[in-house]
Amino acid sequence: MSLKLGVPSKGRLMDKTFDWFGQRGIELGRAGSEREYAGYVQGIDNIELVLLSAGEIPRELAAGRIHLGVTGTDLVHDKLGQWDRTVAELAGLGFGQADLVLAVPRCWVDVNTLDDLDAAAAAFRITHGFRLRIATKYHRLVREFLRENGVADYQLVDSQGATEGTVKNETAEAIADITSTGDTLRANHLKILEDGLILRSQATLFRARKAPMDDADRKTLKTLLKQLELD
Amino acid sequence: MTDRAAIRAEAARLRAMFEAEGAQPVETAVLQPAEVLLDLYGEDIRARAYITSDALRGEQMLRPDFTVPVVQMHMEHGAEPACYTYSGEVFRRQEDDPDRANEYMQVGFELFDRAAPQTADARVFSLLYNTLKPLGLRAATGDIGILMAAVDGLRTTERRKNALRRHIWRPRRFRALMDRFSGRMAMPESRAALLAMADPLAGAAPMIGMRREAEILSRIKALQEDAVSDPISENEVALIDAILSVRETSDNALEHLRDIAVDLSAIGPAVDRLAERLEALEKRGIDTTKLDFEASYGRTNMEYYDGFVFGFYAETRPDLPPVATGGRYDALTRQLGRGREIPAVGGVVRPGLVVELEGLT
Numbered sequence: 001m002s003l004k005l006g007v008p009s010k011g012r013l014m015d016k017t018f019d020w021f022g023q024r025g026i027e028l029g030r031a032g033s034e035r036e037y038a039g040y041v042q043g044i045d046n047i048e049l050v051l052l053s054a055g056e057i058p059r060e061l062a063a064g065r066i067h068l069g070v071t072g073t074d075l076v077h078d079k080l081g082q083w084d085r086t087v088a089e090l091a092g093l094g095f096g097q098a099d100l101v102l103a104v105p106r107c108w109v110d111v112n113t114l115d116d117l118d119a120a121a122a123a124f125r126i127t128h129g130f131r132l133r134i135a136t137k138y139h140r141l142v143r144e145f146l147r148e149n150g151v152a153d154y155q156l157v158d159s160q161g162a163t164e165g166t167v168k169n170e171t172a173e174a175i176a177d178i179t180s181t182g183d184t185l186r187a188n189h190l191k192i193l194e195d196g197l198i199l200r201s202q203a204t205l206f207r208a209r210k211a212p213m214d215d216a217d218r219k220t221l222k223t224l225l226k227q228l229e230l231d
Numbered sequence: 232m233t234d235r236a237a238i239r240a241e242a243a244r245l246r247a248m249f250e251a252e253g254a255q256p257v258e259t260a261v262l263q264p265a266e267v268l269l270d271l272y273g274e275d276i277r278a279r280a281y282i283t284s285d286a287l288r289g290e291q292m293l294r295p296d297f298t299v300p301v302v303q304m305h306m307e308h309g310a311e312p313a314c315y316t317y318s319g320e321v322f323r324r325q326e327d328d329p330d331r332a333n334e335y336m337q338v339g340f341e342l343f344d345r346a347a348p349q350t351a352d353a354r355v356f357s358l359l360y361n362t363l364k365p366l367g368l369r370a371a372t373g374d375i376g377i378l379m380a381a382v383d384g385l386r387t388t389e390r391r392k393n394a395l396r397r398h399i400w401r402p403r404r405f406r407a408l409m410d411r412f413s414g415r416m417a418m419p420e421s422r423a424a425l426l427a428m429a430d431p432l433a434g435a436a437p438m439i440g441m442r443r444e445a446e447i448l449s450r451i452k453a454l455q456e457d458a459v460s461d462p463i464s465e466n467e468v469a470l471i472d473a474i475l476s477v478r479e480t481s482d483n484a485l486e487h488l489r490d491i492a493v494d495l496s497a498i499g500p501a502v503d504r505l506a507e508r509l510e511a512l513e514k515r516g517i518d519t520t521k522l523d524f525e526a527s528y529g530r531t532n533m534e535y536y537d538g539f540v541f542g543f544y545a546e547t548r549p550d551l552p553p554v555a556t557g558g559r560y561d562a563l564t565r566q567l568g569r570g571r572e573i574p575a576v577g578g579v580v581r582p583g584l585v586v587e588l589e590g591l592t
Contacts, residue, residue, distance in 0.1 A: 106436030112421035150404025
C-alpha cells in the first residue's frame with residue numbers, strides 16, 4: 001500500500017499545488033509526456049501521486065480511493081453531503097481564492113439584497129408565468145443558501161460554463177458563480193447582491209476520513225504532515 | 232433492518248382498516264411529472280426528491296408523496312364526497328442525514344368533503360389516533376388557518392399581507408418581513424438611497440435580461456408606496472407573536488386564542504372553527520384536555536397544509552421522524568384544480584415505523 005495524494009491534473013491549480021509542496025521540500029511532478037496523467041513524488045517515500053480533475057477529487061476522497069486531495073472548498077461543499085464527516089480540512093493553500101456569489105443585472109436598480117431578489121422573483125413569476133431562473137453549476141450550495149434565507153419562486157438552471165452570459169442571452173435572469181476579482185461580472189453588466197456571498201473558497205488540502213490505511217500509511221501520513229508543518 | 236415482508240403486511244393491514252372506514256383504494260404512478268411538483272413546492276423539492284428524465288417526457292420525479300397525484304386524480308374525475316386510501320413506496324432524497332430512509336412505505340387516507348370540514352378533520356384525526364393508539368404516541372396538533380386569518384386581519388396594505396402570506400411557511404423570512412413592515416428594522420441603505428433618487432434609472436447600466444424596465448419601475452413604485460405606508464402597529468405585532476407562542480393543551484389554547492380574538496377580531500371565525508373541531512373530536516372520544524396544540528406547528532415542513540395539522544411522535548425515540556402526519560390542504564386542491572376546488576383533509580402513516588416501534592413493546 002501507499003498513501004495516495006490526489007492533485008488537479010492541469011492548469012494553474014496544478015502548477016500552484018506543485019509549487020506549494022515544492023516549497024515544503026516535496027517535489028511533485030508529472031511523469032513522461034504532457035499528455036500522460038502519471039506523476040512522481042520526491043522527497044518523501046511511500047506516497048503516490050494521482051492526477052485527477054479538480055471536480056472529481058471530492059468524490060474520490062469520499063469513496064476513500066485517495067487519502068489526501070487538493071481541490072477547492074466550493075467543490076467539496078457542493079458535491080459531498082455532510083462533507084465534514086467524510087473529509088477533514090488540513091490546510092488552506094493560499095491560492096485559487098474565489099467567492100461563490102449571487103449576481104443580478106446591474107440595471108436592476110431595485111434589487112440589492114436577497115430580500116429584494118425574493119420580492120422580484122414573486123413578481124417575475126406572476127408576470128412571466130415561470131419561476132425566475134438562476135444559472136449555476138453549484139446547485140446544492142445555491143439551493144441551501146436560498147432556502148436558509150427564505151428566497152422562493154426561483155429555479156436553478158444548469159450552466160457549466162460562460163454562466164455570466166446567460167442573462168444577456170435570456171436563458172437566465174440571475175446567476176450564481178465563482179468570481180475572484182468581479183471583472184467578468186462587471187463586463188457582463190452584473191452586480192453582486194450585498195448579502196449574496198454564498199461561500200469563500202480556496203484551494204485546500206483535504207484528508208479522507210474513511211480511506212483505509214495500514215501502519216506504514218499512517219507513518220507516512222505522520223511524516224508528511226510533519227514535513228508540511230501541519231502536525 | 233426491519234423485514235420488508237413485515238412492513239408490507241402492516242401496510243396491508245392499515246389499508247384494510249382504512250377501507251373498512253369507507254375509503255376507496257387507489258393507485259398512482261411512481262413516476263410523476265416533475266413540473267407540477269416543482270411549481271408547487273419550488274426548487275427546494277429537488278433537495279428532497281429524486282429527479283430523473285428522458286428525452287420524451289422531460290423531468291420525472293419518483294413520487295415523494297401520494298397527496299398530489301391523488302388530488303389530481305380526484306379533481307379530474309372524482310365524485311363528491313370522496314374518500315381514498317393508498318399504500319406504496321415514496322422516495323425522499325437525503326442529502327444530509329445518512330440515517331434517514333430514502334425509500335419507505337406510506338399508507339394514506341384522504342377525505343374530500345364539502346359539507347362539514349371540522350367533522351371531516353375530526354374523522355381523519357381520530358381514525359389515525361385510534362389506529363396508532365397501541366403505540367402510545369404523542370399527538371401534536373396545530374392550525375395554520377389561525378395565523379393566516381391573523382395576517383388577513385392586519386391593518387396594513389394588501390401588498391404587505393401578500394408578502395406575509397407567501398412566507399407563512401418560512402418562519403425566518405416571515406419574521407424579517409414583520410420586523411421591516413413594523414419599522415423595528417430599518418430599511419437597507421441601498422433601498423433608502425434608491426428611494427431618494429429623482430430618476431432611479433438615470434445612468435443605469437444597459438437593460439439586459441428578460442426582466443424588463445417596466446417591471447423594475449413597477450417594483451420601485453411599489454417600494455415608494457410602501458415607504459409612505461404606516462408601519463404595522465406594535466400592538467398588532469404583539470398579537471401575532473402571542474398567537475405564535477400559543478402552546479398548551481387544546482382546551483387552554485382555545486381559551487387563550489379567544490382572548491387574543493378580542494383584540495384581533497379577524498381570527499374569530501378561525502377560532503370558532505377550532506372550537507367546532509375540538510367538539511367534533513370530543514364526540515369521537517378524544518380527550519381534548521390532554522391533546523397538545525401549538526399554533527406554529529407545521530410551519531416549517533408542511534407547506535401545502537393550510538388549516539388543521541397534526542403529527543404522531545414516538546417520545547421514547549426522538550431520533551425517528553413522525554410515525555404519521557396529516558392535515559387540511561384546501562389551497563392545494565385550488566392550485567391543482569384549474570379553477571375548481573374542494574375542501575380536503577388527509578393523513579399518512581409509515582408502516583415501517585409502526586413495525587419498528589411494535590418490535591420494542
